[in-house]
Amino acid sequence: MNKPSFVKLSAAETHKVVLGAMIALFLAALDQTIIATALPSIGSDLGDFHLMAWIVTAYLLTSTAATPILGKLSDLHGRRPIMRISILIFLLGSVLCALSPSMPFLILARALQGFGGGGLITLAQTVVADVVSPRERGRYGAYFAGVWAGSSLLGPVLGGFLTEYASWHWIFWINLPIGLVAILITDRILHRLTGRGGARRIDYASVLCFIISSTSFLLALSWGGTEFPWVSWQIIVALACSIVTGSIFAWRQRRLDEPIMPPRFFSDTVVTPVLIAIFLVFGAYLALAVLVPTFLQLSLLQSPRDVGLLMIPLLLSSTAGAAMSGQYIHRTGGYKLPTLLGLPLAIACLVLLGILATQATPMLTAGLLLLTGLGIGPIFPIANVAAQNAVDRRDLGAVSGAISFARALGGAASTAGGSALVLGLMVAMMPARAADGGLTEILSHPLDAAARLDLAHAYTIFFFIVAGILAAGLLAFSRIEQRPLQDRRTVDTSAEAG
Template structure:
């Protein structure tokens, strides 16, 4: 019977464990593909935009190709999260992929700009779900201790697509067709759908929500009205026209209605009480500014590179890389420094200042600017954005109560998304207005060749190549100054962010507030997670970062013992499983046999454990020591939560600390030996 327990039973168990683990890994891979679709789509389109508007006509509608996606994704995000909680995430995730793929296919087949804009909105509707649900499903599949590591993979996908997106967009546009920017989603999405249908098994957990449909509709309608005013005012319709005035009045009325609805909503999209917290309000405005500058510039820089500088779509992607590298470098570094030092105010102040400087430098560019000059300016601009982006999410999480942690995080990224929509729309309006005026001034009194008109040059920049050599420089200069003037007009907005950053109050950071991952930093639409998910990720990241040896060293000292860290680890494992067999334990874990033997010797010498055959079990004194070590670990975790761990702490937070305590003191995946958990000795 004992041999059986060590042999056949163990092998069956091992096979099953590997199978379950394999299924989880394959499922995570499918979720990563889903996230890849959403992440890639926000960067791959930028370098294709100049070709798209040339092909379909309508440079004045360029901004709406981006804005339609952003607005739809932003509005849909909170609904996907709560519907997933209520009706099951697997089916909803599959639905989101299907909507996204249908939108992608239709975008690829679009024959004019209105069609493309409508299909981009459909694509955004699905994209919002991909982002939210893939992250939520990770929480269903893996234990709290592992969550930080897996969510880090999703952050890595965002980092990679930030670099690869502009390059792939340029490659597809140049060597295949701009339509492949959208078609590439179809095979990736199909693979994700098949894998999810066959492999993904999510434990069924239903949470009832009172979904704020009206609040969601109203905030989306307000944003749409204001973006329409920003993008159509002064171009399609005059600023004083009945249409623009009507849209502005409608936006104000809807905003008042939104405030009234949110005051009474059981689960509001954005709880109004958050705006009573000064740090949240200031961070929301600065997030708006960052989104405004970042996406406005990212949308129009490829146009500058391809039209004015004459580089290919692929090379425009390469030219954009210094900005992406600057952003990734400073966002990662600032988040880590803040997590370790607890000091953060310098980053939003310096970040908004450097962003303002970057915009002023971009304004200096013209058709004669060298590659080195452009690269250095792009890098400075990206550096400024990155310094402030991670820190804004982090300080919002630090400023709110536990119950509002999830909604405050999504609120910060929500305002960045709205800022992005405004930035792209307003940049587009300024660009279109300036371009028309400057082309008219450049060719005033000049006879243009037959078939070429100022309106034609304005809607399709390819017409510049058909101009006689003597007439091209004025046309290029008109395009160059129209785009770079946009950056000059954006600089005061960034400067407003700089002024507001000085009013942020630097409260001490809670121990559990760690650098957010890149999905919360780089996502174009909000990342919706519950308060539980946010704390879970933060504590799991802390556990990973400290390192196993340091964890056990800390809790041993806290418990008041002078044991080896490995001896504390061993005692806690025996406490959890009842016994360990040291030689087999070395095979099952990454801890070296020599370390385990030394720890086992100390446990026996201190009479905390005794041998029963090959097994080591606890004595009565060992049970007392192990209980104190477990309590010390729990206290260490609770201490990180600061004032969230008050007398009236929520039960899910207390349960999370207990779960993490158990997992950090001995994982089910690293069982003491190959036998079953109950053993015949």
């Protein structure tokens, strides 16, 4: 008898699980952005301004490393205990953050919080795959894309409001009631999503190697060009450590019964190109979200408030693109066409933006970003649907963790690379200012017309490169094998026939 690839629940139970998963994802996503507007107040209270960037970096490092590990553990031990543990770790980290007496203590608490957040990101996607058939998952994937966009918009605003009218401690205290609601909603139902019987041991030597490898790589990306030169011994040692421990991890994975990232994923004609495509496309998307505001503010002379408004079209249109692709998946059972049509649109808009960078207006830039987001958005739900449909139910947590890890790694790599490119070009094009004080001197004063033109030329190159990354992502995505998506009717029929 063929077993369904999802656990059959009533409609009310399914909606409750999805709502709880969305709240859990909102928690993890919100804490990536809510901190931004509170950083000056935190630095003023706790001192050690030179460590302030680590408040963000610590969360990024541990959440990225946690995604595949906790996804695999949920395959072995069930979603309920790992979801509960992830939320409790996140809430414990939040309490410690709120009570932090010093900057080093806060950084360690953020690292703990990030580890729980990484589990929430993976499990939110996985539990939906457990209770919703592949053909229906696209619609729910669009909801999750909306959660990401909503947290990106709400986080800085909420963080600023709480910091101004209460204190920065409340950006962490607010997580407690939200997290408890997520537990209450999902806990009673998730006990039906059991883990596998038989072998339950996970290779903790592999876990250690994976954490060291991914953390070392992300540290190299975070430090390069900011804390240390790219060719410094610190960056070289970090990259070497990442390569060595990553090689040991890969070697051990091929010899284990329960690998964290099963090697069969990397020979699958769906999973492999999905991982490559989401690494490239999400990386390009995040590079735009992080670096275009500098172009708007310095080259187009927009205020910080107006920059925030001008970036909204990119965020909202990507959510709209995700929603449209989810509906397409539900109606047709196919998943390739929306991305095959959307990414060329995004590439064309970025090429045009690069050509027009030296004469662009704020509204033209926002309009092209809107179309770019519309073209990129479809891949976000499609990546999860295609990869989860390609694996057995026993690997849903592992493949969801792998996708989350590829997204995070792509975002970190592209943001670091894009920042290094833009800042390097700015220094090269403004040698007089750079000679006086480097990048700090460039960014600390308004630019004259000639300097703004130089910056626009730098962004011309940036937009062309991002378009090239999207083209590479399109090529990888085009290699994905189109496999039929099961819906509840086909699964139930096959089960009865068996």
